[in-house]
Amino acid sequence: MFHANAWGIPYSASMVGASLVLPGPRLDAESVLDLLADEHVTLTAGVPTVWMAMLKAIEAESERWDLSSLNRLLVGGSAVPKSMIEGYQRLGLFIVQGWGMTETSPLASTAILPPELDGAPDEEQFEYRARQGVPAAFVDIRARGDDGELIPWDDDAMGELEVRGPWVAAAYFQGSGAEKFTDDGWFQTGDVVRINRHGCIRITDRTKDLVKSGGEWISSVDMENLLMGHSAVAEAAVIAIPDDQWGERPMAVVVLREGAEATADDLRTHLGTGFAKWQLPERVEFIEEIPRTATGKFKKTALRDQFVKTPV
Secondary structure, eight states, X not given: OTTHHHHTHHHHHHHHXXXXXXXXXXXXXXXXXXXXXXXXXXXXXXXXXXXXXXXXXXXXXXXXXXXXXXXXXXXXXXXXXXXXHHHHHHTTOOEEEEEEOGGGSSEEEEOOXXXXXXXXXXXXXXXHHTSOBEEOTTOEEEEEOTTSSBOOSSSSOOEEEEEEOTTSOSSXXXXXXXXXXXXXXXXXXXXXXEXXXXXXXXXXXXXXXXXXXXXXXXXXXXXXXHHTTSTTEEEEEEEEEEETTTEEEEEEXXXXXXXXXXXXXXXXXXXXTTSOGXXXXXXXXXXXXXXXXXXXXXXXXXXXXXXXXXXX
């Protein structure tokens, strides 16, 4: 529970009298799946990288675990690939994506399907559920572009998300990090988003992870999600690498599924379905495992240390 008090779940479980199952340090896919099955867990929560590994394990041994008690997976901490939502749906398991930060204590928005999409085609529903959703009651959102002006809610303009609310931090301890809070009381999240006319958020990147190539932004999150939609790709991370001509270029770091094959050109062709030709990464590296942080997210700082100094 060292990270954001386990998303508040220990509190909510106690408040409603629910049993609480904690996995301890063993977060490998098989250990977690054993625990879910043995304890007949009904609701579970975690970051996308953990669920990616679990999906791979279930698909490899579909009869091994009885997950019939499990009806909902709460997933957050980083953007959830649409392909992962689709994969769990095929297994009869339903993902609900949430967004928040330690500073928002931690939940600030959820992508619960609105009633008007109940009868919509699966693809439209998956697209919505891959967003970070609408803000919780009493949480306000807005976003500012590079020019410092508020962006329109047209699902096209991008800007850094700012939030405020009763459980959103108003300051850091002893005034450190004061630059993260605006003069009028909003917290600057560091997440770059688009917002649609209904106030539904779609995170396109972290400000520190955006790739700025030739003065134009390229979303590493969007590129990662499309890569992980390729049938041969288990995991993918995209980082910016310095470029003498364009300032920065995207580089893809990919883990292939066991027994699968794909070349860099195969993956660039796949990315061409969602990105312009000039946005495609010239450099694609294949590795055995993407390093992770203590909370299970991809550790892009380690990838930068590993590859940025390596000549192309």
